[in-house]
Amino acid sequence: MTDAEATNAPRQKAARERILDAAASVMREKGIAAATTKQIARAAGYSEAMLYKHFDDKQQLFLSVVHERLxxxxxxxxxxxxxxxxxxxxxxxxxxxxxxxxxxxxxxxxxxxxxxxxxxxxxxxxxxxxxxxxxxxxxxxxxxxxxxxxxxxxxxxxxxxxxxxxxxxxxxxxxxxxxxxxxxxxxxxxxxxxxxxxxxxx
The missing domain is CATH 1.10.357 (Tetracycline Repressor; domain 2)
Known part of the structure; x- marks a missing residue:
């Protein structure tokens, strides 16, 4: 791992955690059917592009909420x-x-x-x-x-x-x-x- 990658790793982990927290909150409020990745990204303070750097799709995000936030x-x-x-x-x-x-x-x-x-x-x-x-x-x-x-x-x-x-x-x-x-x-x-x-x- 390069020095740049080592410096960026905590930031990337923090972004993922914020997105997961936002996803859990939005999904509890709206349900999985109505919750959108755009709403979740906005709630986390990121763009959808950032969300998709960490999660392939909404289903993977849902499963991550299930395993890590419930x-x-x-x-x-x-x-x-x-x-x-x-x-x-x-x-x-x-x-x-x-x-x-x-x-x-x-x-x-x-x-x-x-x-x-x-x-x-x-x-x-x-x-x-x-x-x-x-x-x-x-x-x-x-x-x-x-x-x-x-x-x-x-x-x-x-x-x-x-x-x-x-x-x-x-x-x-x-x-x-x-x-x-x-x-x-x-x-x-x-x-x-x-x-x-x-x-x-x-």
């Missing part, structure tokens, strides 16, 4: 210090917060078949999609089952579908009632996990 549900699955139950409770609590905050951003594309198709194709082009949470929870449960912490007959895919579906439904109810958060998310997560894990699993 609550995470993945880190908990990587913490080996947690027991199965506590780790799963942490993941579900993260999902409740993730869906509650992302619902208002993403739901607007369902108002138009054309917008939904464009968003679906764009997200798929970046190797992403709404299956991510279910796959993450299933992968966590599969690792735990294979390590002997869950019964051999335990079905990770089915349980992941139940938990992720419950988290999404609970977040939908919160959004319908005008909130971007699930009240008592940790307690809700514990109750959901208790409904699907065997009582003797710690």
């Amino acid at each position: 609550p995470s549900y993945r880190r908990q699955a990587e913490d080996d210090h947690l027991g199965v139950r506590e780790g799963l409770e942490s993941m579900v609590a993260g999902l409740l917060r993730f869906y509650a905050e992302s619902f208002i951003i993403a739901v607007s594309v369902f108002g138009s078949p054309e917008l939904l198709a464009a968003q679906r194709d764009g997200v798929r082009a970046h190797g992403a999609g709404p299956e991510g949470p279910s796959r993450a929870v299933s992968a966590y449960l599969t690792r735990q089952r294979d390590a002997g912490a869950l019964p051999t007959g335990f079905d990770p895919d089915a349980v992941a579908t139940l938990l992720v579906g419950a988290a999404l439904h609970t977040a939908f109810l919160a959004a319908f009632n005008g909130s971007d958060q699930v009240d008592d998310a940790d307690d809700v997560a514990k109750a959901l996990v208790a409904a699907v894990l065997p009582a003797d699993v710690t």
Whole structure:
């Protein structure tokens, strides 16, 4: 790396972070369907050309907001210090917060078949999609089952579908009632996990 590149790197990183912050704000206010790259660039204090130096398209920008500006549900699955139950409770609590905050951003594309198709194709082009949470929870449960912490007959895919579906439904109810958060998310997560894990699993 040249001296000029080293000097410019922090500036480029700061620009990307400002654009991401602006994108998160604009998308929360307008939804992904109505938010434009021009509006986001203006909110960040940059030109659209600067935005496209950091992001290929609006879908990549959306995915970056999802991964970097919304609550995470993945880190908990990587913490080996947690027991199965506590780790799963942490993941579900993260999902409740993730869906509650992302619902208002993403739901607007369902108002138009054309917008939904464009968003679906764009997200798929970046190797992403709404299956991510279910796959993450299933992968966590599969690792735990294979390590002997869950019964051999335990079905990770089915349980992941139940938990992720419950988290999404609970977040939908919160959004319908005008909130971007699930009240008592940790307690809700514990109750959901208790409904699907065997009582003797710690």
